[in-house]
Amino acid sequence: MDGYLGVIVIVVLVALVAAGSLFLLFRPGGKAAPPVEPPETLPLPEEGAKRPAGAEEGEGGATTTLPPPVAEPAVVVPEVEVPPPSAGRMTRLRSRLAKSQSAFGRGLLELLSRDRLDDEVWDEIEERLITADVGVGPTQVMVEELRTKSKVLGSRSPQEVRALLREQLLNQIDPGLDRTLRVAKHGERPAVVLVVGVNGTGKTTTTGKLARSLIGDGKKVVLGAADTFRAAAADQLQTWGDRVGADVVRGPEGGDPASVAFDATARGIEEKVDVVIVDTAGRLHTKTGLMDELGKVKRVIEKKATVDEVLLVLDATTGQNGMRQAQVFAEVVNITGIALTKLDGTAKGGIVISVQRELGVPVKLVGLGEGPDDLAPFDAEVFVDAILGE
Template sequence: MDTNSVIYLVIGLTALVLAIIVAALIVKAARKKGGRPEATGASTPSQAVPPDVSSEAASDETGAGSAVESAESVGSVASQSGSSQAASPESASPQAAASAAPQLQTPESSTSRLIRLRARLSHSANPFGKALFTILSKNHLTDSDWEDVEDTLLLADVGADASSRLVEQLKSDVRVQGETEANAVRDMLKARLLTIVDAGMDRRLYAELPENELPDARKPSVIIMVGVNGTGKTTTAGKLARFFVAEGKSVMMAAADTFRAAAADQLETWGNRVGVKVVRSDKDGADPASVAFEAAHTAQEQQRDVLIVDTAGRLQNKANLMQELGKIRRVIEKTAKVDEVLLVLDATTGQNGMAQAKVFAEAIGITGIVLTKLDGSARGGIVISVQRELGVPVKLVGLGEGPDDLTIFDPATFVDGILALN
């Protein structure tokens, strides 16, 4: 082999080695680049979140608090719920999923709230019972003492006729039994108060009746809330919804107070806290009866247990009130029977609220009374006088501003509370 051939051979071998080295470097670099997703967790194109899902999640994070207030009807609320469920768990981040599913509150049970409210009633109504007990525990009651008893009853909003009757009954009891011992007098007073409060009245809400007492299996049980603005009517409707949710019932509410723009928003805020849908109009000043009709139809279609209808409390005159409330009831009963018409009264107004109560009673025919604000400056005797004036029972009482400060009225608990001396 000559010199030139050797040179060519060396050059060829060198080029081959260089080519092999370059190829190895390229393969190594390619492998390193291809393995990077597993090391860092970056998304591949096939794993990317669709633009509509990511934007929806962002919208949920920024607008979850106001979603309910902007809903115009059950249909719009349902469509929002359906769109939020369209995103699969795999495509949405845990943070977005958490923000899209707001935490619902758990209302207090009826048993628990009755115990708590009994203690509060005892505290607020204590002066009434204590004053009576102090007078009646004297060894010898004079005419002046009996006048003091009657004055105490009047100051407690028992009412003139009821106060006079109760005093005469107590006089007879003391004279016949000849008792002056404190506990005996207290027992006599308790018995008379239970009689005058009328413990035998049926105070149960239709929606709470056991199935064997229901005339049929129809749904929903419709409750219309009436009362002047300022009594806590809309708030009470929201609290009543919580009460039924705590009892395991499915509830819907209707914002038929279309004259007050804030009423529907307020009702939706209450409903949003416990997952209760609200039917409302998409414009202020709409026909309240049409809202009530839509709600009744939707509640029946969805087989809700209870429908609570909030109505307006500020109208120009009695004729307008009767016309509107009567129309609401008529259109509802084209679809579902109205079981309850609850009149919401502010207990602190005392006897001054009786005239208003009578107007509503005449306008629509009430089945029960809800006394709000029975704590504070309210006097327990209003329970007695309002029942005697309207001839219907107090069914619910509110004893505070908390969301669960509403409970079924129990006469024995009420009397025990106002006679508690400790």
């Protein structure tokens, strides 16, 4: 009897389970569960066969394909340029100089070629020289020499007039001045070039172009961005350095310029470079405090190395105003050379004569265009010939 009861209980339970399943499956609004498909089985690779790239073996030896890896963006490294050497640059750029200065030369030649050189003509010659920024003193010397020698010549051919004027211009520019940039190493220590000047003269650009020129001559250079008051100046110098592979030492914006100059010099010693070029902030010559700071920069550099060159960058188009700036800078630091920028534009070529006469230091570099290789070592004879034409 007990066995029959047990069987009945089991049958009842099975019936209840089956009824519940049917209720869930066919209840109002219910949907049948989708059939479960067996997993796809991929064919096993033959023994010794290579799996495709991005595939790996899963359980049971099945091969599954993985998504391709996401490529990381490539870091763009600027291509380092190889600048041309500085030798012969002014000769190559002579045509640009002639375009801006030949009117001055032609005017003087035309006046000196007149049949009769009376006082009125000499006054006009003197006026032309002064308006060309030659300066009053050098102009008087030139006019006196020209008057004397033209009387000796008597009749003057165009060739004789040109030779006469060329001689006087060269005498005033003085081709015998030593215009060599002092950029030779001192044993293990690099030469240091300090670049100074008023804002707007092209000082930072000249620093970058000078570095490019020296690297073209085979030298290794470190740049010091000591103009910490203008973030744009440091960024500009960084761009110049990146283009030619020169290290650039920078400091925080508004930081101590002397500290940056010191660190740049230390880096140059550590890396055994040939030249360290330090770009300083543009100093307004009326601000005594800033000029004193420039003197501090020079003194701090000299704790590590010798300052071999102090280049004053002057905008040739500013004329006699540039002369006043030059005189104030010369009182603060020992200027050793001048870099005249924008000489190919509206500049008066006579500024070369007057600035040398006033400061007693030579023009060593001239900017003759906007291109990266348009900074050239100054050549007095090429300059005068460009003014006078062929």
